[in-house]
Amino acid sequence: MDIKSYIEEKGKKAREGARRLATLSTAVKNNALIAMAEAIELDADRLKRENRKDIEAGKARSLSSAMIDRLTLNDKRIKEMAQGLKEVAALPDPVGEITRMWKRPNGMQVGKIRVPIGVIGIIYESRPNVTADSAGLCVKAGNSVFLRGGSEAINSNNAIARILIDAGLKAGLPEGAITMVDIVDRDAVLAMLRLDNYIDLIIPRGGEELIRTVSANSTIPVIKHYKGICHTYVDEDADVRMAQDICFNAKVQRPGTCNAMETMLVHSGIAEKFLPRMIERFRKAGVELHGCSRTQALDSSIIMAANEDWNTEYLALMLNVKIVDDMDEALRHIETYGSQHSEAIVTNNHQRAMQFLREVDAAAVFVNASTRLHDGGQFGMGAEIGISTTRIHARGPMGLEELTSMKFIVLGDGQVRE
């Protein structure tokens, strides 16, 4: 069979599986998730063996040690994967919730009920745990999942998928509930991206290059989890100590994440009070500072920021600092360089706080809090599949609710259209 027909066959089965999955009870879905978790723990040795193959192949291809680390499955990570599935089982089932119901003048009741989306395609790179995390969330929300991991993790991903599929089937999931594209060929991805009859949504999880390729070739709607060039604006009326704590947390707590701060904007009226101690804290934490000329005038040891720095997602202990004359300058800077991901203001001025909330265009806007809090768990939405930067369907953390669709229901007693 050629690759296209092979993938199409899988798509068809996934669609059929989705129809059955959509009407499964919460109990069956939860039991399946727990069975999957247990199977993963039970099969840890096999997983590590398969993972070994990927690691050796990666070393032969001279992958960086960071890449090898992301690839690696050890006992701790396998346990976390299983734990993640159990946590998803414990979350409330979003399917079947009637979110609104209202009465029309002709007496009919119109409502919206939460239903699964159908088949969700996930295209991802390196970390094999994404296989289990994505499958768990999709299945809990009543969706079939159509997985395609990176070639560097093919053995690990196939092994995890095999365990999940077998355990799921035994626990009552339909065939086609979980599908893994188990061949490396690039044509397989391209064929998958054209399955608009069988896949309803594609979520790429990976770097810029992956997201671009997926968007350019997909005939299926894509929800992007794109980069975060996030700012914190320290207003003239900020509480200095609070601003320092928030900025420090936003940069240092976990710099490799999309919601970490990359640029700090400081009002000129507070710069002399705020910056010296802040710079000292950052220095001690090993943060490399790039500043505008005014920042340099305050502290000549700061590196002069190059133009492209303002556009860079460092994902590292590096930070741009800019002194601005007013909030308008900060807003313009954010509009120009921000990636509409996470933006924060620190201020005690109510009017400016409200203006910043209203005018800044981002998936999440913060007043007096760290951008690092932009996260499904922190927001109380449970586990998430990522943070969407797409403006339709779901923006911000994508949890179980965001993996569902709605249908209208109408209860009448003979209503017709006049």
Place this chain on the structure above:
Amino acid sequence: MDIKSYIEEKGKKAREGARRLATLSTAVKNNALIAMAEAIELDADRLKRENRKDIEAGKARSLSSAMIDRLTLNDKRIKEMAQGLKEVAALPDPVGEITRMWKRPNGMQVGKIRVPIGVIGIIYESRPNVTADSAGLCVKAGNSVFLRGGSEAINSNNAIARILIDAGLKAGLPEGAITMVDIVDRDAVLAMLRLDNYIDLIIPRGGEELIRTVSANSTIPVIKHYKGICHTYVDEDADVRMAQDICFNAKVQRPGTCNAMETMLVHSGIAEKFLPRMIERFRKAGVELHGCSRTQALDSSIIMAANEDWNTEYLALMLNVKIVDDMDEALRHIETYGSQHSEAIVTNNHQRAMQFLREVDAAAVFVNASTRLHDGGQFGMGAEIGISTTRIHARGPMGLEELTSMKFIVLGDGQVRE
């Protein structure tokens, strides 16, 4: 300038316009809509003159009289177009609504606020009124609109767009709020469909062929308004008279629409009581009936339904009739042939009503009501841009709310990530 750069230039301006539009007050948007309505009425003669060119070109190309009719702008239609804009001005502004707000254990308040999507691309055919209808809805929801009408209506569409743009600018809309692709070249559409940096959402409004082309070539998410192969299932426990009224309305009231019934499924236990009088009513209304063999046994004058009939969206006074042995057979038929648009059951049995609501996969599911009620106005959602059959973002009638996105807002007092 080549076509690609020309379209890109327009896209860039639309994006800039969207940024300004997003923060306009409700009053400015409403005044602009009313000014646009008045300008259209004032310029009716020019519109009719430009429309004349399209009609003559259409006749020279031997377009069908139905096509010519859809193309035609007369005083009544121009008045309706203006009236539509005024009605949108009167609807509540969806932007700025905080739909939820909740408190986290660390004390921060997390909320979701409704914001515009950004730039919405509309690709449509023949009816020139779509130009004004789409622009009105998009602008009211704070979005820039990027319009591309059919070549057959190019003069009419360009004239309407010119009037809207000029009136809007005078009334305070930003440049780029309304954009019309004013050239016929097919490459212009293809270039538009690749503007994923500048357009956030594409809505094709037209036939299957248009929708397919758009989906296949767009790197921007597409929300489809696809065909409706809609069923009404008359259950054994239906009120016979109510079922007849609902089915008659669903087929006859306006057969050319996507929510009209194309197939009637009748439980065998009620067929002899229900069908004879129903068939008579349909006959008198000029409905051509295609039936399964059991229907034919009841009334031999009914045409034998061919296999493809069950798959056909007639959009005309034609109807398939099938007798089924139980609801399961009806559900399987709907799953096989339905287009997930509008599906109805008529029954007094509560359990079956609930099962039908739960299990049928469609944008709207009706109990004891006509599928013709699947409409934004009928549902109380105001004017709509169409009925979405896509499973993400918006499913069912797309009104003003569905033309918006959300952003998260967080109000803290110093919260950081632990």
